[in-house]
Every structure is written in structure tokens, then in C-alpha cells.
Amino acid sequence: MPQLETAIGLMSGTSMDGVDVAMIRTDGECVVERGPSISLPYDPAFRRRLQGALETAKAIVSRQERPGDLRDVERELTLRHAAAVTAFLARFALDPAEIDRIGFHGQTVLHRPRQALTVQLGDGALLARETGRPVVYDMRANDMVHGGQGAPLAPAYHAALAAGLEDYAGRATMFVNIGGISNLTFIGAEGEIIAYDSGPGNTLIDQWVEAEAGLPFDQGGAIASEGVVVKTLIDRYLDQPFFTSPERMSLDRNDFRPPVPGEIGLHDGARSLARLTAEAIARSLRHLPERPALAVICGGGRLNRVIMQDLAEILSPMVVEPAERFGFSGDGMEAEAWAYLAVRSAKRLPLSFPGTTGVVKPVSGGVIAQPSSSAQA
Structure with a gap:
């Protein structure tokens, strides 16, 4: 029987809407026992601080730099993650000593793969001290050192989950995460x-409805459902190099911008951007050797019924289902x-592969911070 570790994972994604906390028991390879998960939203004031951090981070040329107020934002972000761990343990009556390690993503504020530069705010050593548990963080950097784009890193986990999809054994499948940026495995x-x-996943829709309606996101696709698709707007995005180049590229949140205020109505804008999210996923299938039989959808975008309807239409006859259909957590995945990945990192197992990030060879990564000692690469 393989030795299993109990690990907590912390994710604050490109949507910047809060912290997702999840627990699993795993050997870091083929055995995964899923535990509970929760999502803890950021308050509007802190979301605005993170949005400001994106602008400040544009000045970074070395990944250790923290210009302006980024150091203060990083500390607050880390303390909020520590509080999220405390809340999670209390919610499920867990003893901190039961947790072998914590995987800490942090908040991406800059991602420039062509410059081998990626910056995730998050002080792993501080989180280790606050929680009293070992923390694995900064998992993208080593991939870039070895020629990768630093993203996506979740595919190793998706592959472990796919092995349990017995109804699709022997057939190609894919996992699609529709967060701020969409990615697929x-x-x-x-x-x-x-x-x-x-x-683009939810990021353009979120930016659009926040600017036009003062709402953080289009809940359930309610705004989009009242609009019509403006094809010229979609074509403007799909004509950009990301979609026309034969090369696969890693995206930063700021690589695409929402429509200019006034050029389109609120509802038509939300409807068109929802269609764009689906069209972008379909367009990206050109990089695959064959068309999958199944698409498992996770991330916040699966809750937008307009995106899901568009995906089902565009990808037919492929089966398109939310993660919950297979007993997975669409929010916590x-x-x-x-x-x-934290368990894999501790065992020095590969986190990324040539087929995922473009790295020259499978490589591990991450920095380990102990509660009472300095971090170790």
C-alpha cells in the first residue's frame, strides 16, 4: 500500500474573487482520496487592492521585486490565506497536526512566459509560521528555468482523476478549467x-459587468442571457495572434482587454464575451492529436449557463458536463x-512535462518552508 499524505491546497486564481481551500490524501501519483473543500470570498476592498497590484506589478523586471505597495499586499494576502486554513480546519473539526503539508499557489500578478518571468504574491515562510505546517510554494519558477511557460501545472492532477473515469476508459478525455483564464488538459x-x-475565461466578462453594472461577475449568466451575440466583437478577439499562431502560448490576465465602454450594450457585451469563452475553447482544440469524447468543466465558468450551453452546442457530439456530474468539485479542483502538487514536490516528482508547459524535460519544482526554519528549494 502506498504511503499517503494529507495535504491542503490553497488557490487564489486569476478571477481574484477569493481563496479556495481543499484537502486530499494522496501518494502524489495514482492514489487520490478527495476530502472537503470551501471557498472564502475576498471583500470588495481587498479585490480592489489586488486589481491595483496588477498595475503596480507591470514595473517588475526581476521576480523578487516588490515595487510600490506590493510587499504590503503580499503580507495581507498571506495572512488571509492563513486565516482561510484556520477557518477550514475549524469548519471540519480537523487537528492541524493531521495536515502533512500545505500547497500555496499565491496570487499571480505578472506572467510573461516569453521573458521567463512569473510572479505570484505569497510569503510561504510567513504562511508556514502562521499555520504551523510545512508549506510548498513558488511551484512555477523551476519550470520556466527549464524552458517551460510556467503554466498550466494542474494537468498532473487531472490525469490522476481521469484514471477513475471508468465509463470513458480507453477514450480521450479533457478537463477544462474556466477561471479568469481558461485552460485545458x-x-x-x-x-x-x-x-x-x-x-479568456471569466476575466473579460467580470471586467465588463463590473465596469458597466458595478457587479463583480455575471451570476449564472443572467446578464448574458438577455443579450445577443455580436459576431464582429468575437472575431476581433479571435483574430489575435493567440488564436491564429500554431504555437501554444501561456496567458496573463492582462493579455486581453474588455470592450471599450459605450461601444456595445451591457447585455450584448456579456452575451458576446460568454460566446467568446466557448469559441476560444473550441478553437484551441486544433492543438490536440484527436478530439476528446468527454469534456469535464470546472472553475467558476461552469456556473454560467450561457457558456455551458454554448460549449455543448459548439463541441457536439462531444459530451460536455460539469465536474460534479462525476463526483468532482468544480470549485475545489x-x-x-x-x-x-505539494506532495509531488516534496517527493521531487515532476510537476510539469513537455506536453503541458513546453518544458524541455519533466521537472519538479517548488520551495518548501518549514514552520520554524528557512525555506528550502
Whole structure:
């Protein structure tokens, strides 16, 4: 019987809406026992601080730099993650001593893969001291050192979950995470893993409805459901190099911008951007060796019924289902992945592969911070 570790994963994604916390028991390879998960939203004031941090971070040229107020934002972000761990343990009556390690993603504020530069705010050593548990963090950097784009890293976990989809054994499947940026993981019938960013997910919709309606997101696709698709707007995005280049690219939240205020109405804008999210995923399938039989949708975008309807229409006859259809957590999957990667990192197992990030060879990564000692690479 393989030795299992209990790990907590913490994810604050490109939507910047809060902290997802999830727990699993795993050997970091083929055994995954899923535990509970929760999502703890940020208050509007802190979301605005994170949005400001994106602008400040544009001045960074070395990944250790923290210009302006980024150091203060990083500390507050870390303390909020520590509080999230405390709340999670209390919610499920867990003893901190039961947790072998914590996987800490942090908040991406800059991602420039062509410059081998990625910055995730998050002080792993501080989180280790606050929680009293070992913390694995900064998991993207080593991939870039070895020629990768630093993302996506969740595919190793998706492959472990796909192995349990008995109804689709022997057929290609894919996991699609629709967060701020969408990304997909393809698992071939023989276990081949291919993964990459597929385009804007919720980020343009969120930015649009916040600017036009003062709302943080289009809940359930309610705004989009009252609009019509403006094809010229979608084509303007799909004509950009990300969608026309034969090369797979990793995206930053700021690589695409929402429509200019006034050029389109609120509802038509939300409807068109929802369609864009689906069209972008479909367009990205050109990089795959075969068309999957199944698409498992996770991330906040699966709750937007307009996006899900568009995906089902565009990808037909592929089966398109939310993660919950298979007993997975659509909200907690990315956090679960970071728990899984933390265990792999501690065992020095690969986190990324040539088919996922473009790295030259499978490589591990991450920095380990102990509660009462300095971090170790």
C-alpha cells in the first residue's frame, strides 16, 4: 500500500474573487482520496487592492521585486490565506497536526512566459509560521528555468482523476478549467498528457459587468442571457495572434482587454464575451492529436449557463458536463491540484512535462518552508 499524505491546497486564481481551500490524501501519483473543500470570498476592498497590484506589478523586471505597495499586499494576502486554513480546519473539526503539508499557489500578478518571468504574491515562510505546517510554494519558477511557460501545472492532477473515469476508459478525455483564464488538459487513450491555456475565461466578462453594472461577475449568466451575440466583437478577439499562431502560448490576465465602454450594450457585451469563452475553447482544440469524447468543466465558468450551453452546442457530439456530474468539485479542483502538487514536490516528482508547459524535460519544482526554519528549494 502506498504511503499517503494529507495535504491542503490553497488557490487564489486569476478571477481574484477569493481563496479556495481543499484537502486530499494522496501518494502524489495514482492514489487520490478527495476530502472537503470551501471557498472564502475576498471583500470588495481587498479585490480592489489586488486589481491595483496588477498595475503596480507591470514595473517588475526581476521576480523578487516588490515595487510600490506590493510587499504590503503580499503580507495581507498571506495572512488571509492563513486565516482561510484556520477557518477550514475549524469548519471540519480537523487537528492541524493531521495536515502533512500545505500547497500555496499565491496570487499571480505578472506572467510573461516569453521573458521567463512569473510572479505570484505569497510569503510561504510567513504562511508556514502562521499555520504551523510545512508549506510548498513558488511551484512555477523551476519550470520556466527549464524552458517551460510556467503554466498550466494542474494537468498532473487531472490525469490522476481521469484514471477513475471508468465509463470513458480507453477514450480521450479533457478537463477544462474556466477561471479568469481558461485552460485545458487532454488525456489521451494511452495516457498522453497535453495541456495549455485556451483563452479568456471569466476575466473579460467580470471586467465588463463590473465596469458597466458595478457587479463583480455575471451570476449564472443572467446578464448574458438577455443579450445577443455580436459576431464582429468575437472575431476581433479571435483574430489575435493567440488564436491564429500554431504555437501554444501561456496567458496573463492582462493579455486581453474588455470592450471599450459605450461601444456595445451591457447585455450584448456579456452575451458576446460568454460566446467568446466557448469559441476560444473550441478553437484551441486544433492543438490536440484527436478530439476528446468527454469534456469535464470546472472553475467558476461552469456556473454560467450561457457558456455551458454554448460549449455543448459548439463541441457536439462531444459530451460536455460539469465536474460534479462525476463526483468532482468544480470549485475545489484547482485547490486540490495544489495539494497534490505539494506532495509531488516534496517527493521531487515532476510537476510539469513537455506536453503541458513546453518544458524541455519533466521537472519538479517548488520551495518548501518549514514552520520554524528557512525555506528550502
